[in-house]
Amino acid sequence: MDTFHLTRLRARARRLTRSPQDAEDLCHEVCLAVLEQEKSGARITRPLPYMMTALRHAAAARSRRTVRETLIQEEHEPQVADAELACLCSQVLARMDSLPVPDRALLRCVAFEGLTPSELAEEMDVPVGTIMSRLARARARLRKAVGIASVF
Incomplete structure (x- = not known):
């Protein structure tokens, strides 16, 4: 060159x-x-x-x-609201691991696998009302563990 x-x-x-x-x-x-x-x-x-x-x-x-x-x-520019939500989700997941195994399993089925209470009831061979009660108690324990007003 x-x-x-x-x-x-x-x-x-x-x-x-x-x-x-x-x-x-x-x-x-x-x-x-x-x-x-x-x-x-x-x-x-x-x-x-x-x-x-x-x-x-x-x-x-x-x-x-x-x-x-x-x-x-x-x-993909993160926003402040996204960061706050990510922190909250991280806290919820960490606290979820501290719940009793039946509560944790039930919440995971509903939250992550997308199963409905009626599907869970059919799968576990229990009445839908029992699943709803267990879910309510599991959610209440999770709210108490995280310290927020509502989860899910």
């Missing part, structure tokens, strides 16, 4: 990017790609057009990555 090619490559990179650092990074990527191609035995007959095309492709790929990363960051 001669100085003329690098000068043109840098000028084009500055037009394609928003900062001198990004332009320099793109130039490095393209130069490395050219060197890797030559090392693998490929012969580049017209290096300047090849480098300009590679530069354009690298700039487009970088732009797509930036847009994707920005969208992901904006989409």
